[in-house]
Amino acid sequence: MTGAPEPAARRPTRRDQAKAARRAELLEAAARQMAERGFAAVRLEDIGAAVGISGPGMYRHFSSKSELLDELLVDISRRLHDGGAQVVETDGGAAADPAATLRALIRFHIDVLVTKPDLISVQDRDLSSLSPAANHEVRSLQRRYVERWVDVLVRVDGPDGDGQDGAPWRERGQARVRVHAVFGLLNSSPRLPDYPRARLRGLLASMAWAALLAPAEEAR
Template sequence: MTTSPSAEQPPRTRRGQAKAARRAELLEAAARLMAERGFTGVTLEDIGRAVGISGPAMYRHFSSKTDLLDQMLVDISQRLRDGGAEVVDGATEPEQTLRELIRFHIDVLVTKPDLIAVQDRDLTSLTPAANHQVRSLQRRYVEQWVDVLLAVDDAGRAGLSRAEARVRVHATFGLLNSSPRLPAFAPDDLRALLTTMAWAALVAPRG
């Protein structure tokens, strides 16, 4: 029976730590190359060459290029879902929690733009099991935001339905996740601009 990929557990041995570090290096190189060329424009050999290892050695880490993509996109989806849960678990009041969710998401965008670009474009290249897992993680991440946005709305805004709150969250993600394709802009200025725009999109008055 096959199982869907999941984020790896922290390695406990020195050898395991070295393997995890090499895996992370390969995933970073793969994200960079796939963001530039697309999934179909990159081979496992290209990825190995980028970090100085032979093509055959790649199979010690990934069974195929698709397996690599599966692991890459499950990892980033898990990171977003878990990071969102951490923000919500440390919540004080709804408005501050929503601002912290925006900050967290933008931090990921700014530090991992290649991963976001690959996730946005190559989701359909995943295996069915990984696609299901990624979409499930994404749905749970969206619902974290929806819950917080509704709590903000209950504190004094326009009586959003859950369906409308979900639309606002998805629209905000579309706005934020387009940032890797934007013209060059100073990172600190981009972070500030995206933060302002995301907040405005989420809490905009209904027309």
């Protein structure tokens, strides 16, 4: 005996769509203002004013400024995590062609930086202002995103085809340090001097690749 069929999902009404569009406007305005002034200096009323919503009207969309920050940073963390997973799967997995997959991950990360620089700035500065639940989710997503990169990096051969002994980044602990360092390099891009966007993408990609596969300095 089968159960009753599940009800069809309700199609969004024009009102639903308008509310979603306005919510997206508010999130974009919040990211811009928080990137410029910091979470503590921005009021919910300031965000609403940027898109023509009065202070009381803001509470139809967000109960607090903290809820808004939680949504912003959980969303960008999910975007990076899910997008990184898709890059690896699209390239046939980390073992298929690790070098090509690593380059694809670099390009993906830079694409997010270029299209969402305000969110990257807010994440870099205001992570500590998240609610405990959102902080836990963001850090979990970030750790898994890092490990996705590490899984690929430890399979990349050295420039001469060196394997485990010749490529220092193939040691997992060192690979993790390299990935974190490269994220620091790339995530600083919103604070860089003005530079043509297309050329900036290429420059950042070259720098990230070089940093990930840089020779290890001899111990002294």
